[in-house]
Amino acid sequence: xxxxxxxxxxxxxxxxxxxxxxxxxxxxxxxxxxxxxxxxxxxxxxxxxxxxxxxxxxxxxxxxxxxxxxxxxxxxxxxxxxxxxxxxxxxxxxxxxxxxxxxxxxxxxxxxxxxxxxxxxxxxxxxxxxxxxxxxxxxxxxxxxxxxxxxxxxxxxxxxxxx
Ligand SMILES: [Fe+2]
Numbered sequence: 001x002x003x004x005x006x007x008x009x010x011x012x013x014x015x016x017x018x019x020x021x022x023x024x025x026x027x028x029x030x031x032x033x034x035x036x037x038x039x040x041x042x043x044x045x046x047x048x049x050x051x052x053x054x055x056x057x058x059x060x061x062x063x064x065x066x067x068x069x070x071x072x073x074x075x076x077x078x079x080x081x082x083x084x085x086x087x088x089x090x091x092x093x094x095x096x097x098x099x100x101x102x103x104x105x106x107x108x109x110x111x112x113x114x115x116x117x118x119x120x121x122x123x124x125x126x127x128x129x130x131x132x133x134x135x136x137x138x139x140x141x142x143x144x145x146x147x148x149x150x151x152x153x154x155x156x157x158x159x160x161x162x163x
Pocket of ligand 1: 017020049050053098
């Protein structure tokens with residue numbers, strides 16, 4: 001891989017961040033339909049965060065002199081089971097996929113000694129530690145309720161307060 005190819009892949013990551021936001025907005029919509037407004041709010045905030053990640057990549061690419069190319073964003077998964085745990089687990093899997101992609105980019109940057117890309121990708125590697133932890137903790141909390149509506153309602157209330 002050369003620098004130009006890596007820049008293209010970073011551009012693709014920008015698109016994947018937008019796709020992540022799109023996916024999370026669909027999940028928020030699922031929660032809205034299920035009347036879990038705290039979970040809905042949580043996923044809307046998460047979606048907004050993905051768009052700030054995309055903007056960070058855009059600014060960096062532009063600063064390095066790369067012309068950003070916006071591409072087709074895949075539609076989110078349309079059919080979710082009407083089940084909180086499976087939706088949040090899908091979000092965790094999605095975050096793991098983001099981590100895998102960022103790590104791959106980092107490996108490539110090191111291989112071709114693209115020094116300027118190191119700190120950009122390191123920032124997102126650090127970010128992914130937090131993202132995976134957020135969803136892993138949430139999965140554990142949901143599992144602990146053993147599907148009791150009382151327990152899920154407490155979590156829903158907590159999530160409603162996410163900034
Ligand atoms: Fe992200």
